[in-house]
Amino acid sequence: MGKCYLAWAKDPEIRQKGGSGGFVTATLLAALKEGLVERVLIVRRIDEFEGVPLLTDDPEEVKSCSSAHLAAPLNLSSYIPPGERVAVTVKPCDARAIIERSKRRQIDLEDIYMLGLNCGGTFMPVRTMEAVSDLFGLDPGDVLGFEVSKGKFFVEARSGTYTLPMVELERMGYGRRDPCRYCNINIPVMADLACGDAGVPPGMRATFVEILTDKGDELFEAGIKTSMIEFEEAGKEEIETRVRTDRRMSEDADMWWDELSSMIDEDDHLSYYINELGRCIHCGSCKIVCPVCACKDDAKCLDMGREGYRISLYNLIRLFHLMDSCIGCGQCEDVCPVDIPLTMIHQRFERRMEKELGYRPGFEMSKPPLQEPEPGGKV
Structure with missing residues (x-):
């Protein structure tokens, strides 16, 4: 420290x-x-x-x-x-x-x-406006501020202060973005x-x-x-x-992570990936907002559409590309027009790699293990 x-x-x-x-x-x-x-x-x-x-x-x-x-x-x-x-x-x-x-x-x-x-x-703006309206009966225009403190959600409005426990708020489908929860x-x-x-x-x-x-x-x-x-x-x-x-x-x-993960049948998790990624419309928005993706217009994943595969090569390439890079920021999930839980999917791969290799992206400037040469090998 x-x-x-x-x-x-x-x-x-x-x-x-x-x-x-x-x-x-x-x-x-x-x-x-x-x-x-x-x-x-x-x-x-x-x-x-x-x-x-x-x-x-x-x-x-x-x-x-x-x-x-x-x-x-x-x-x-x-x-x-x-x-x-x-x-x-x-x-x-x-x-x-x-x-x-x-x-x-x-x-x-x-x-x-x-x-x-x-x-x-952090909170999605529109969902937060819905929360103050649905749960507290407030006009979002009357809200002066809100904060989270000691496990509670506080809303300061012209008519007074309103509060709910965060756990209760999120059980009702409001609250923080999913990637922030876990x-x-x-x-x-x-x-x-x-x-x-x-x-x-x-x-x-x-x-x-x-x-x-x-x-x-x-x-x-x-x-x-x-x-x-x-x-x-x-x-x-x-x-x-x-x-x-x-x-x-x-x-x-x-x-939260364990609870979300428990919804996936670990004996048949491939079906989960196929069902979720099969909804992709290949708009490319997830790549555009990804802060760790440095590829430009000639990126290999952009050349790969559905090609008849049950999971498109676009998504497969991005899964492998981000396995040692995903920081779990949730930007991809925020912009997905068909609400694929992209951050959770990428994090399932990243966290497995972290467990196996002891590497977590975004903490220091060292290269990911899979990019380092074997001892005595060539770069």
Whole structure:
């Protein structure tokens, strides 16, 4: 574990407006001021149910984005401009995608400062609007904000605050995207900083910050040098609370994975793949949004249609292509027009490979085992 702190924005307005005390916003501003980066990549809120990527060097625009946005299931790695020093706020799957894209020489990891955000999952905007309407009888236009805290879903509306346990919400078919429910990586340990509210004492507007790399040190020092942040060392109790929270969330994710997996007959899982992938209309949307796919218009999978096979070669090639690369971000599943559970299918292959070879994509810059030469062999 790296050095751990409780930190917050020194500016009272940023601290009050920002998520968890505004540390991330203040650090982004400090990185720009100190010249560590040329621009920052963040999510700009359109309303409570929509957010879009924003690449900017304008401090006022950065301040205007200083709050979390759960209904923005984006993967920001695809919006990073090559050849430019950028600070970017990342969920674990964003950070993993950045590392995988760097392996494929799409971007240079040395140019990127990753401010990791602890993540318990994101929500699809339309489904979230349906939830507040169906479950609470609210007009989505009257919603002022929503958050997930301590296993509960909170909606702040003009008429008051409404809440439901997350388990109950998701049993009714609402809540987080499926890939988020079974993602067991909550703390972005592959980023430069890991930031979140787990471990912060009740009532304190602050961020629990773990410094993970030398670039993370640079970011934290920039905040100190510019007097943008204030901090104190995290105590043993805060650290232990964060560890317990992370463990509980990972166990919950594994429970969801086991439950979804139990719906598939393991003695005849080929039939499951044939039935699901047989619905593919070959629109190519999954490939277009995949953040780790570096192939261009001459990709082999694009030349492969149905060809009379029960599972098209397009899908077979992508299964093998992503077996050592899929980060479980869910982008493919979000855009599939026929609702194939693509992320789960790819993750079933990726997790088996991880179990056999001990390799998990998006954690470090090492090559996948199947791309490494045998000892004494040729590259």
